[in-house]
Structure formats: structure tokens, C-alpha cells
Amino acid sequence: MAAHLTRVKTRLSIHAHRKVRGLLQGEYAAIQVGRGIDFNDLREYVRGDDVKDIDWKASARSRTLLVRRYVAERKHTIIFAVSTGRSMAAMNDAQHDKRELAVFVTGVMGYLAVRHGDLVCLVHGDARRQHARPPDGGELYLERLLGLVHEAITPDAAPSDLRGVLDYTAKAIRRRGILVVVSDETRISDELAESLRRLTAQHEVLFLTIGDLDPTLVDGAPRRLVDIDAGAEVPDWLRGDPQLQEEYAALVTGEENQLRRRLDQLGIVHEQIRDTDSAIAAVFRMLERHRHARRR
């Protein structure tokens, strides 16, 4: 059950221990938004305040009821918008599923946020239906969200529809937050760009894309490949043709360039996740770029 987050933690401690410690010690610019953290910002209890917010120790010392207002204001909300259509159930490379990778990068981002005390919430879905989970904190909740993502991604799911997920996010999530989009889009259409533009007005948007297995490669590839969108087998005689490989590689590069250009135009920090090993580095690279990026 708690496998997803454990895997993330293991990876983090092995690969980027120093970086993670640094980030968790308060240099997480995206979450801190430049303000100092003031834990002593207490005020007197007034009627209507949540009883849960009462700082009992402080109240006992000062003999007046004090509530901790600041905590709620300081907490940021990290919104994960994960496209869990059936294309996510495909292979990322010869060894790894895209599903694993999507869960993993979501877990890395979520763990960073949870450890920092921020709230995480999840919007995921496909072309048929979208779901939203309310913001909450804690590793257990994050683990549950990761489990949801993991379960939602199946080969039987409806086709992917990132625009649907984003529009649903715009409707369902009212508060400001940091929106982390995890998808496997190959290009940004005009409609998708419009949805993203609307969301950038509300949130800070980080965009993670997950790549696809090259169906023209021979080395290390599985024996049989099925096109998950069409349900038809990709014939094996297509593989190993050098000219086809060249043309396909050129096509993929062209699409990646288009995607990056469109996201740059929108001011969205973007990173391509290629595999599990480089995923953490890619996340940190993205966070670093986001820290230096123009703020809105």
C-alpha cells in the first residue's frame, strides 16, 4: 500500500540527499513566496474562529485565548493535475511504464511539499471523467493520492484529455496554488494553450511531460508492441528500419521543440522526464528554473 512514497523516499535519499536537504531547509522559493516565517503571529480569539486553531499553550501562558492564524496563511497548496488517460499506461522506455514515472514524479514533488508542511491536492482524469481530491497534508494522504493516480492509469481507461483535466481544475480548485501538470502530451494545441493561459492567471504552473517508447527501436524493446490508442499491434517489421528511425526521431524532436516554444510563450516552466534515474534531477532543475523565472 505504502509502496509509492517509499520508493520516492528511497530514491531521494540515494540520489540527491544534499540537494533535498537544502531545499527542505527553507530555500523552496516556490512555496515560501519570499516571506519570512513567523510562528508567533498569534491573535486574540474572536467568536467564529475555529476551535482547532486555538494555541492552548500560548493561551495558558497569556491567560487569553489565542489562535494561530498564520499557519493557514503560510500553507501553500500544491495542485497536481495528472492526465491519467490510457496513453499513460504505455511504456516510457524498454524497462519502465509511463505510469510508474508519472506516480514517481508526482511523488517527488508531493513529498517535497508535504515535508515542507504544504497541502497537496489532486485532479486527475481522462476524456470521460475527471476527479478532484481536496487539499490536505501528510504523507499518508499523499500516498493515497499516489495510489489513486496509480489505479486510474489502466489500458482500459478512456483516451487522455489533458485539456479536460485542466478545465476541470479551473472549475474545481478555487484557491490559489502551485499547479503541477503531469502529462504525456506531445504538442500544445491552441485550445490547450488557452486553458493553460487561464490557469496561469490563477496559479503558478509547472509542466512535466513524460516521453514515449520509440516504436522503431529494436534494442531492448519488448517483443510485441501494441498501440494503446488504436488497440492495434505495431508490426515488428517496422522496427530496425534506419530511415524510419531517423524520420521518427526528427518528428519527436520537432514536437518537443514546438511544445517547449509554446510553454515558454506562456511563461510556464517545463521539463521533460525521460526516465526514473533522471526524474529527480529534472524536478530540481525545474524548481531551480522556476525560482529564477518571472513571477506573476
Next chain:
Amino acid sequence: MELSWTTSESALRWPWLVAVLVLLVVGLLVAWVRVWSRRTPTGAAYVAHAARLRSLPRYRALVQRRQLFGALGSFAALVACAGGILLGGRVQDTQVMERNDSARDIMLCLDASGSTAPWNVAVIQELRDIVRGLQGERIGLTVWNNAAITKFPLTDDYGFVLDRLDEAEQAFAGWSEILPTQEFDDYTAGTWSENRDNQSSLVADGLVSCVQRFDLLGKSEKKRGRAVIFATDGEQRGKGVFNLEEAADYAAERDVAVHVIANPGEPDRDGDIAGLQAVADRTGGSFADLGTDGSAADVVDRIDDLKAERLQKPPLVQKVDEPRTGQVVAGIGVLLLLLVWAAQGAIAWVERSTR
């Protein structure tokens, strides 16, 4: 008689096998297509956004080539299968040979005595002409002097008959009064009986012996035409069991026509030739001098005139395998398959070497 097979029809020996094989092939095809189309992608890995492949020009070229070769290969395989099925069903030609043998027997009856031996070469040439003019009759050869031996019994194997006549011609060519060749002695051995050394050239006995060489005398329900071609000079030394009139009666009673080819043997006594003429007349045969124009043709004509029922033998039917169609079809199929493979290999090789 012309022996010829006429092909009447082609049919399959085992049509059920063809049906079974066709059903098998079709069934396998259907099963294969169904398995192919329903194949559950177990053990297969999924790949997303593979639709992008289809927009590539190289993809379209590869697919077109694949379709072309696939169609050609499938066609070739089907042709090869069809050929194999044809072979399996065993196409057979039914050949029919009509056998309307003439129910006629002809006994060549050759005087081998020293007086006629020099003429016998010419006689045999005449006989050969006669044999060549016949069709479907059975022919036998009897050689006699003061005893008769059967050189070969009645047969319709004309090749054999002509061979034996060649042998006889060679043997008689070796005759000489003083020192006959070994061949002649061997050939006429048995026609001279030492017990009757004061008798030779027993014409009447020879004739009766020849008549006795016919089989089924008086027994056959079907009436066969019988003729003796009697080559002699008519000169007789000593006295045999029969005289010439008795011999003629003997032949006539058995409806045997005697065609005489008389050769001018040594001392041409009066009465000999006349006696032979009488025999021919008595039995309804013909009489000709050796070498006279048309004697052979005349005898053939007279033999044709012999009344005989045509034998109504049932036609011979044989079935012969005709594998050529199947072999050609299967061969074409296999050849096409090889061509398709070779073409694919060649294209792959060219692409690899130009890269």
C-alpha cells in the same frame, strides 16, 4: 490393327481428399485470421502516440511494400497449396482402347525342302508384304518338309512376326546344295525325319499339319475365318499319310481357305501345279505364282474377304495418373514464393548497402 489409347476424360481419383484438403486449408485460414484479429495482447507492451508513425512517408512506403509482398506471397502460397491439393487428389485420365480384332487366323505354311529352299527368300519377302497388309489377324508360321514344326504359333504381335520372318529369310539365304550354312541347318532342324528318308516334301501332310495348327477348330462358338498361305512347289517325293485331295477335303471340312503361292521348284512335273490349283479351288482360296504382279495384294484382298465375325471384345480401359497439372501449379506457386522472398531479400540488401 492400330493400338491407340484415346483419352476420354480426366477425373480425380480421390475427390474426397481434395474436398478435405480444401476444407482444411480454408479452415486453417479462417482460424488463423480469427486468431490474428482477436489476438489478445498478452505479453505485449503498450506504446502510446504511435499514430505519429503513420504520418511518416517512410512508414507509408514500408506499408505499401509490405502489402504488395504480402499479397503476392499469400497468392503464391495459395497457388502452391492448390497444386498440392490437385496432386493429392490424383488427377487421372481415363484412356480407352477399342479392340475390334478381326477374328481371323492365318497360318503361313512354308515348304523347307531342298527343292524350294532357294525360292523361299523370295517367298518370305512376299509373306512379309502380306503380313504388312494385314490388320488384327493372328498369324503363325509352320515350316515343313517330311515333318512339320511350328516356328511360332498364332499371334497378333506383328513386330515379333516380322522379326521371325527376318530370321527365316536369313536362314533360307544360307541354303546351298552342297554345304548349307549352320543357320539353315538349325532353322530347318526337325523338318526332316530320318525315319522317312525316302520321303520328302510331303505337300499334303504339310498342308494337313498346317491346318492342325489352328486352335479351337470346330469348338469356337464364334466363327473364325481361317486361311493357310501355302508356299510350295507342289513337288512331292514319296508318299505321305494324306494325298493332296484328302488334304484339301480336310481343310475344306474345317472351313480353312488355302491360298497357294507356287514357286517354280525343281523338276516341274505336270500335275503338281494342277493339284495345288485344285486345292485352292476346293477350299475357296486363291492360287498365284510367286512374284506375279499383285500376288501379295491379291492374297490380302482375299483374306479380307474371308467372312469372320468381328470379335466384340470389351474395350480396354486404363486409368493413368496425370500429375503434370498439379506439379506445374505447385511449381508455379513455389517459384512465385521464392521470387517474393528473393525480391524482399534483395530490397533489404540494397537498402543496407546504400546506407
